[in-house]
Amino acid sequence: MASKRGKTYFSYLVNLVCVVLLFIVLTALMKAGVINTYWAGVIMLIMINIILATSLNLTTGVLGQIALGHAGFMSVGAYAAALFSMKIAEAAKLVENGAPTAAGFGTFLASLVVAGIVAAVFGLIVGIPALRLKGDYLAIITLGFGEIIRVIIENVKFTGGAQGLSGIPKLSNFNTVYWVTALTIAVLFAFGRSRHGRAIIAIREDDIASEASGIPNTYYKVLAFTISAFFAGVAGAVYAQQMQVLGAKTFNFMRSIDILVIVVLGGLGSLTGSIIAAVGLTVLPEALRGFSEYRMLIYSVALIIVMIFKPSGLLGTREFSMSAFLRWLRHPQIKRKKAAAERGSGK
Amino acid sequence: MDGLFVFINQLINGLQVGSIYALVALGYTMVYGIVKLINFAHGDFIMVGAYLALFSVPMLLGAGLPAILVIVLVIVMSVIGCSLLGMATERIAYKPLRGSPSLSVLITAIAVSLFLENLFMILFSSASKPFPAIISANPISIGKIQTNAVTIITIALSIVCMIGLQLFVKKTRMGKAMRAVSEDAGAAMLMGCNSNVTISMTFAIGSGLAAVAAVMYCSAYPLVNPYMGSMLGLKAFIAAVLGGIGIIPGAMLGGFVIGLVESLTKAYISSYLADAVVFGILIVVLLVKPTGILGKNVGEKV
Amino acid sequence: MKKLLAVTLAAALAAGFVGCGGSGTTSGTTSNAASGSADAGETIKVGSLAPLTGSVSVYGITTVNGIKMAVDEINANGGVMGRQIELLTEDEKGEVQDAVNGYNKLISDGMVFLIGDVTSKPCDAVAKIAAGDGTPMLTPTGTAPSITQNGDNIFRTCFLDPFQGQIMAQFAAEKLGAKKVAVMANSSDDYSDGIAKSFVAKAQELGLEVVGDERYGADDTDFKTQLTKINAAGPDVIMFPDYYEKVALITNQARQIGFTGQMLGGDGWDGVLTSLGENASVVDNCYFSCHYFIGDTNEQVANFVNGYRSLYSEDPTAFSALGYDSVYIMKAAMEKAGSTDKAAVLEALRATDYTGVTGHMTFDENGDPIKSVAVLRLENGATVLDTMMTADGAEDSAPVASESASSAAAASEAAASSEAASSAAA
Numbered sequence A: 001m002a003s004k005r006g007k008t009y010f011s012y013l014v015n016l017v018c019v020v021l022l023f024i025v026l027t028a029l030m031k032a033g034v035i036n037t038y039w040a041g042v043i044m045l046i047m048i049n050i051i052l053a054t055s056l057n058l059t060t061g062v063l064g065q066i067a068l069g070h071a072g073f074m075s076v077g078a079y080a081a082a083l084f085s086m087k088i089a090e091a092a093k094l095v096e097n098g099a100p101t102a103a104g105f106g107t108f109l110a111s112l113v114v115a116g117i118v119a120a121v122f123g124l125i126v127g128i129p130a131l132r133l134k135g136d137y138l139a140i141i142t143l144g145f146g147e148i149i150r151v152i153i154e155n156v157k158f159t160g161g162a163q164g165l166s167g168i169p170k171l172s173n174f175n176t177v178y179w180v181t182a183l184t185i186a187v188l189f190a191f192g193r194s195r196h197g198r199a200i201i202a203i204r205e206d207d208i209a210s211e212a213s214g215i216p217n218t219y220y221k222v223l224a225f226t227i228s229a230f231f232a233g234v235a236g237a238v239y240a241q242q243m244q245v246l247g248a249k250t251f252n253f254m255r256s257i258d259i260l261v262i263v264v265l266g267g268l269g270s271l272t273g274s275i276i277a278a279v280g281l282t283v284l285p286e287a288l289r290g291f292s293e294y295r296m297l298i299y300s301v302a303l304i305i306v307m308i309f310k311p312s313g314l315l316g317t318r319e320f321s322m323s324a325f326l327r328w329l330r331h332p333q334i335k336r337k338k339a340a341a342e343r344g345s346g347k
Numbered sequence B: 001m002d003g004l005f006v007f008i009n010q011l012i013n014g015l016q017v018g019s020i021y022a023l024v025a026l027g028y029t030m031v032y033g034i035v036k037l038i039n040f041a042h043g044d045f046i047m048v049g050a051y052l053a054l055f056s057v058p059m060l061l062g063a064g065l066p067a068i069l070v071i072v073l074v075i076v077m078s079v080i081g082c083s084l085l086g087m088a089t090e091r092i093a094y095k096p097l098r099g100s101p102s103l104s105v106l107i108t109a110i111a112v113s114l115f116l117e118n119l120f121m122i123l124f125s126s127a128s129k130p131f132p133a134i135i136s137a138n139p140i141s142i143g144k145i146q147t148n149a150v151t152i153i154t155i156a157l158s159i160v161c162m163i164g165l166q167l168f169v170k171k172t173r174m175g176k177a178m179r180a181v182s183e184d185a186g187a188a189m190l191m192g193c194n195s196n197v198t199i200s201m202t203f204a205i206g207s208g209l210a211a212v213a214a215v216m217y218c219s220a221y222p223l224v225n226p227y228m229g230s231m232l233g234l235k236a237f238i239a240a241v242l243g244g245i246g247i248i249p250g251a252m253l254g255g256f257v258i259g260l261v262e263s264l265t266k267a268y269i270s271s272y273l274a275d276a277v278v279f280g281i282l283i284v285v286l287l288v289k290p291t292g293i294l295g296k297n298v299g300e301k302v
Numbered sequence C: 001m002k003k004l005l006a007v008t009l010a011a012a013l014a015a016g017f018v019g020c021g022g023s024g025t026t027s028g029t030t031s032n033a034a035s036g037s038a039d040a041g042e043t044i045k046v047g048s049l050a051p052l053t054g055s056v057s058v059y060g061i062t063t064v065n066g067i068k069m070a071v072d073e074i075n076a077n078g079g080v081m082g083r084q085i086e087l088l089t090e091d092e093k094g095e096v097q098d099a100v101n102g103y104n105k106l107i108s109d110g111m112v113f114l115i116g117d118v119t120s121k122p123c124d125a126v127a128k129i130a131a132g133d134g135t136p137m138l139t140p141t142g143t144a145p146s147i148t149q150n151g152d153n154i155f156r157t158c159f160l161d162p163f164q165g166q167i168m169a170q171f172a173a174e175k176l177g178a179k180k181v182a183v184m185a186n187s188s189d190d191y192s193d194g195i196a197k198s199f200v201a202k203a204q205e206l207g208l209e210v211v212g213d214e215r216y217g218a219d220d221t222d223f224k225t226q227l228t229k230i231n232a233a234g235p236d237v238i239m240f241p242d243y244y245e246k247v248a249l250i251t252n253q254a255r256q257i258g259f260t261g262q263m264l265g266g267d268g269w270d271g272v273l274t275s276l277g278e279n280a281s282v283v284d285n286c287y288f289s290c291h292y293f294i295g296d297t298n299e300q301v302a303n304f305v306n307g308y309r310s311l312y313s314e315d316p317t318a319f320s321a322l323g324y325d326s327v328y329i330m331k332a333a334m335e336k337a338g339s340t341d342k343a344a345v346l347e348a349l350r351a352t353d354y355t356g357v358t359g360h361m362t363f364d365e366n367g368d369p370i371k372s373v374a375v376l377r378l379e380n381g382a383t384v385l386d387t388m389m390t391a392d393g394a395e396d397s398a399p400v401a402s403e404s405a406s407s408a409a410a411a412s413e414a415a416a417s418s419e420a421a422s423s424a425a426a
Helices: A001-032 A038-064 A070-091 A103-132 A135-155 A174-193 A195-205 A205-211 A216-245 A253-266 A271-287 A289-309 A320-329 A331-346 B002-035 B042-062 B067-096 B102-124 B147-170 B173-185 B184-191 B197-220 B226-243 B249-270 B274-290 C002-036 C057-078 C096-108 C120-133 C147-150 C161-174 C188-204 C224-232 C243-257 C274-284 C299-312 C318-339 C342-350 C407-419
Strands: B139-142 B145-147 C046-052 C085-093 C112-115 C137-139 C154-156 C179-188 C209-216 C237-239 C262-265 C287-290 C355-356 C361-362 C369-379 C382-390
Touching: A001 A174, A001 A320, A038 A070, A038 A174, A038 A195, A038 A216, A038 A253, A038 A271, A038 B197, A070 A103, A070 A216, A070 A253, A070 C137, A103 A135, A103 A174, A135 A253, A135 B226, A135 C382, A174 A195, A174 A216, A174 A271, A174 A331, A195 A205, A195 A216, A205 A216, A216 C096, A216 C274, A216 C361, A216 C407, A253 A271, A253 C262, A271 A289, A271 A320, A289 B067, A289 B102, A289 C085, B002 B042, B002 B145, B002 B173, B042 B067, B042 B102, B042 B197, B042 B226, B042 C096, B042 C287, B067 B102, B067 B197, B067 B274, B102 B226, B139 C361, B139 C369, B147 B173, B147 B197, B147 B249, B147 C355, B173 B184, B173 B197, B184 B197, B184 C224, B197 C355, B226 B249, B226 B274, B249 C224, B249 C342, B274 C046, B274 C209, C046 C096, C057 C085, C057 C318, C085 C096, C096 C120, C096 C137, C112 C120, C112 C147, C112 C318, C120 C137, C120 C147, C120 C154, C120 C188, C137 C318, C137 C369, C161 C188, C161 C237, C161 C262, C161 C287, C161 C369, C179 C188, C179 C224, C188 C237, C209 C224, C224 C243, C243 C262, C243 C274, C274 C369, C318 C342
Parallel strands: C046 C085, C046 C112, C112 C137, C137 C154, C179 C209, C179 C237, C237 C262, C262 C287
Antiparallel strands: B139 B145, C287 C369, C355 C361, C361 C369, C369 C382
């Protein structure tokens, strides 16, 4: 027992060290100019997509329900955060020489919380009725809610209507957003491994059996959906304060699809899979910029090929584990044993 | 009194939009009913059908054929083209995924949709092309009430298609095979029914319906571009779900309900929020009766 | 076997990322170094940013066509200050985030002047970054007022949304003698919505009765319901501020439901005759405001139109004309500054006094153009110049040309009255 706990702590430590190392490396590369503004901008988008994908992974991967309204929650969060920080900006100086001040930093963190809570409230309102449905029907109903949110934002006064919002202070920066992303992943990971997370997995595997064994299905479904909406709102807040302008058109149903594609490609239920896919699918269109008009064609063909040859996504339900990787490096024989086991189970 | 005429005209407007939705929804429901696949690319099959029609019209008119024959031939040609496309898509993209999680199939369908849109954009540019008026859309007035030939033909055609499909599925051998495959593909196979042929056939019919819808849609709204299918497909899909997906008369009903609701909302509530109202009604119907208006409630087996 | 394929595919993709990432960064660093020194022998890197794919790409492509044509002309005639222009084009798909990425890419590729973006929302986002780094930016077609307010290095060639709405309201009241007006606009498009709002405000100010103010969604193709509702209220004219592809559908349906009055529009209408095809007669006797007149006998315009037709075998739109003019405005500013130094170019740009395809223009203190607007009439499948109107975009109370117009307007009016009606569609 003690050794098992020791192993867990060891793997947490390994992950923490890796996260810190990655931060230091990226910061150093940016300082040295190896990563220029363009790639720095792409990295910001990658982080936003990671938050979106890992949070949707909770609903779609862990809970196993198809949701097509994630962009709706993202937009609610984006608008809430934008209006909040624009209000504060009237009273205090949030940005100086292109970088957020101390007040700006505080406002940014507060805006993330505000955005998350507002999006979570919407998630609750949508989730309670919608989660009575399953499968394709749930997909359609969440799509419907997403579109309703977009139409309303387009037509009410305080969101700027069709003109959208302009002049949102630029409070997102790499340092903050990196740690927000890391924290999001950590929270979602811990939640997935907790008692609650296991209950949610039980619902995915067999909802009737889980209900029969005393798990309150509705409660857990709504809980997962609301947490998912919370982080979508956080991603929206980061997005709004990075782009500085907002229009409701940005958050249409195609954006929900984009996020879903990341999750499915990464592997349903695999947090690390979502992260890897988010990186890949953000970089791919950028890398194909040179082909301009062909890039969406290549993207769609690549998607079909991956789905045909690996329908469960890149990682399936497995997780990529740094400590397991290290162990594998030290003891290559594990690899051989594993391969043998796989061959055995495959038959 | 004028208000009444306006109301009647608004109903007719709603019926026209509704009949197009109904025609498209029939194709959706056909495929979903048999394969349980939301074919997101269905809207793009319509787009392909529209381009086929666009290119075949001048060819046929050039041959000096009479107008009515041109219309029939245009429809026939696009139906054949779209059916082949539908079968090819099924064979290449969907067949390898049979038995995979439904989400992977959904993503593949979305990818096919993106592929078709972008392929046609590269081939024919993103600029809209005007569609020649092969069916007159000029107003036909009866007193103060106005309609046009396109509306009447579309409504008639969608009713004919619905009845034809219903008879096909209920009365023919192939129809029986389709129902068997949708019920239990494995068991159907054991009973000597070739599920591959049946599913190919389903796609051929569904895509053929998309081509019919394309010709009618383009006659009513004479612009063809690579993105025309995506929103139309989405609305029609909602119509199919509303009526009860997989149920042929349900698609028809759903189409007309969505068309009328849209029209009356824009006319009497708010043209700003029409889409929100349509989606709102969908949500209410799904919550009250998740299988749609005509759907049967099936108990879950434990 | 499947697994092997999947793995090789994944590896190929990964290799692709690494490769592109690597090349992207190296080219970024080298060009940064290059742009520091304004070497006379080197090319001038000019960026253009437009939607080249996606649902609004049709407007982006036509703009970039105009830009490319101007750049090729200039290069063929010896370039700017003896240096060739190198045009870097990035696609933004009509999305804010892609526009921002595209802009950053252009900057890292060593761009010294940006001509773009095309659509308003992405343009606004890009302007915010450009304001931060001081790169001169001239948008050919971004009409939202907020764009040029981001900084004093942001300029635009087209007139603003409110301006067009006001002009057309004034035109309806004074020239067409309308009493009842209505408007119908795209609820998710800031351009369309912006013109509609200013049209309504100006119409009310002028004492016109606004009998209808309706909206539709971005992907709608059926407008008969709103049109039936508007028509029942009996307006004399209806304003449809949207781009030509939507307008083609709307005007067609307006006639189908029995509306017989006049229809008005903004510069987005330019190109509507092509989209209408054989139905061109539905817009007979309709008017729209535009930047230039395609059938203008002026040599500059004629050269542009003929050159464009022979290059792309289609008619130029107002977008192409604005893109084309923007390049020449940039050229004039650089030559006046005598270098590509940011501050000097901006200084020269502010003092622009330029006559091009889209008429004579100078910039006001915001970087918005002061120029005249052509109100065009459509008849028998052709576009005809009706009136030139001059007004200060910033001022509501500005006098609008009628009989006592400025000299430029009077001259153009003379051209119009002589009915030099060259066909646009033919």
